Each structure stands twice: as C-alpha cells, then as structure tokens.
Amino acid sequence: MEEKGAENGVAAMAACYQGFDPAEYLQSNYTPPRADFERKDILLLLSLSLTFPGDGPTLYQVMSGSEELLQDEGGCSLDWTPFLQHVCKLEGRRPSAWTEKAARLRQVIVDIVPIDVNRPQPLAHDALPSAGADCLVSCFCLESAFTRALGHIGRLLRPGGHLLLIGTLGMSYYMAGAGVKIPTVPVNEAQVCASLKESGYTLIRLEVYTLRQDMNVGTDDAYGVFFVKAMKE
Template identity: 55%
Template structure:
C-alpha cells in the first residue's frame, strides 16, 4: 500500500487534467501518516490472520497465491511486487519459482520495514506463521520455514521506490528491458487512486512493467470506500466490483485467466475498513502479435 505520489512530470501521451493531478496529490498527502505497525496489527493478526480457520482472510489469500505459482505456467527469472507496503506474504510462494524478486513501495517507512526483516533486524513484524503456513501448502516439513525465509532473503534483490501514477512507475533500468516475467500487487491500486479512471490508468502503467506473455496476479478489496492506515489516518479507496475489475483489465490489455471472490464473514469486519470482499485475479499480458506463451 501507499505507493502513490504527486504527478509532476508526465511522459508524452499520458497527459492529465489539473483536477486529476490535484486528486492524485491529495491521495499522496493521505499517506504521509501511514503507520506500518498499526496497519500490520489491523490486517495481519487474528482474526484476519487466523491460520486455524479455513474462512480467515489471510489463509485464503495465501492459498490463491500458492495455487497460481504451483500450476507451472507462471515462471521466469524476475518477479516484481508493486506496492509491497510493509508486507511480504504476497511473495512467499513466488520466491521459490523466481530467481530475482523486486519489492517496491512509494513510502520510505514501508521500504524501511521490509529492509528490517530482510536484514533480520530486531523489532520487525514476525512473518514466521506465514512462512510456516505456506510451507504446509507446499507439502514441506515443519522446519522448512527457515529455509523459505533464507530463500526469500537471498532472492530479493532490491526494495525500490515506485509511483504507479507515472507511465514509467520505476526508475529506468530497474527491471530487464523486456519486462518482468510476473507482477504481483496486493491492495495497492484501488487504495492509491482517487477514482476508477485513475485506477485503470495505474493498472495500465504497472502492466507496462511486464513482458509480453508474462503474468499479473492481483489481490484487492471489493466494495471498500476507506481503510485505516494509522490510528487516526483514514484513506479513501475506489470501491470496486467484478464488472469494474473486468473492465479495467480489458482496458489495460490483460487477458483474464481466473477471478476468485472471498466474502468477509461478519466477525472479520472489525471496523478498520468497510471492505465487503476480496478478489484474486490471475491474468496474462498477451504476446506481441497475439501468439501463445
């Protein structure tokens, strides 16, 4: 989360009206109070991260990601995670498939949180239950989580700043010239965009980071209008539904392969947002000329 910034200079062919630029700048200001510790407490501890419950949010997300990477068609060398926020769960399955993982976020506080875990420093969020759960999904033994943690630390090459509202969201040279083989993004674009048009444009921007034939895996909120990014930090969110999602995918040139929907149980609605459901999307960027992968 938190990977938006004022749109100052734009590449040709992607001009915006002043009102749109002002709206994006206003979103950036919302994120100046983002508190990684509070955000993690709200969303990545029980009940939303109860690994003993089949209907808990986090195990559902991890299962979707595990399945997508286990099917064998999502492969290559470079995986880029767009808008990592202060979280790592979204690359725990992918790190076994790809030799290079690039994490990104607009906010330095989130990049610092990621680097803290990668450097095994004290005081960071404990991702051990997540590592253990993904290892169970992979059919590995109880001690394998340490191997997975070491694997993740070895393949994360960079933690980079990003701005999804720019036509070139990452600095030149951050990824191979052909693009990343796979892009993952979780709860990012809808929570950093002021409206549906900006969301769709941001999706087009990040899709440009992927090579033709590469895959895009998206997790996000349905029906959400706000979430709490700190004790008193309320961030507006673009409310999405299945139809708007499919429309944005089509406008971005992506081929939808799978759309899964999770509906929140009543006790998962804990007052830190008004989300009603979560989506998981597996999509592919078509080959140039329309050929198969």
C-alpha cells in the same frame, strides 16, 4: 484543468500516506480475525502468494514466489514466522523448513525499489530488463486509482507475461493508522473485469472471497477480496 485536478489528487493521496503506520496496518490486517491459520476459509488469502507493486510492510506475497523475513530488522512489529510456517505447509514442506525459506528469501530479494503506480512509467527506466517482467504480483495497492494504475503497471510486463492481483471489493476507505483515513476507489467484480479488459489483459481466473461478519474489524468498509490471474495481451 483536468490534469491539474489529477495532480492535486495524487498530491493529496501522497500526503495521506505520510501518516501510514505499518505497525497499526499489520495489526489490523495480519492478525486474527483477518489472518487466522485455524480457519480454512481465510487461508485462501495466503495461498496465492508470490510480488511487486506497493508491497508496503507485508511479506506474505514473496514467501511462495521465491522460496520475511524476519522479525524486526526494520523495526516492524509483526512476527512473520507463522506465515512462513503456513506457506511451508501449503507447499508440502515440513513446518520446520521455515528457517530455510527465510534464509532463501534473504538471498533472492536482490533489491527494493521505489514505485509509483500513478505514473505512466511507474519504475525507474533501468529497474527492469527492457523486455519487461515475466510476472507482476500486486496486493491491495491499486485501490487509489484502479483502472489507470492497472494500465501503468502493465507497461512493466512483457506481452504474454502474467499479472497476479489481489484487491478489495467495495472499499471506499481504509484506516492506515490512528486517524489516518485513506480514500480508495470502490470496485465490484464486473468493474475489475472491465478494467482488466480495458487495460489490455486477458482474464484467466477470478476468485472472490466475501468477508465474514467477524472480519469487519472497523478499519475499512470492504465487503470482499478478489484474486485475479491475467495475461498481458
């Protein structure tokens, strides 16, 4: 009975995501006031970047981890150039190095594979080396089933491997397109820590950023963002 309920929940969520509009999502979350390179307090959001589960339409995660792409091969509307330039700056490179970084990104992203964090085995069994990945990076993707999803993605990591996680605090929904309201599980800092522990991770570092009033753009009800570095036990 419980299993059937969970299956229905997953199916309902999958139906919601049919309406996910990448252009709207990027406009709401990756343009000012939420992404503003003039403001020092927001830049933290971009400085912890590397990738993995549920990247969706965004690329900022992979810019530092390897060294987006570019406008518009997939019909995506956001110009990632300022993000690339900013990551170069954070890394101490000259801003003009962004073109090299973009080229390198194209080289090192070898594949994009489907993942479903609701499944105990989220990736196809041969998508990763059998020992597991050294590092997983997940940004704003586990909110639909936080603790369960944390446990599932942990199976992709080798023991001693690292998890870099970014997520929202207190968010019960977000708008992913006109009229597309996606329900999420609101968590607070204590719940994040407890879920990590329950799922077999050792917390190394937790940072919290409280969203400023002007960053409430009406597309979700989050009060903050957390950044976690953790190790799989």
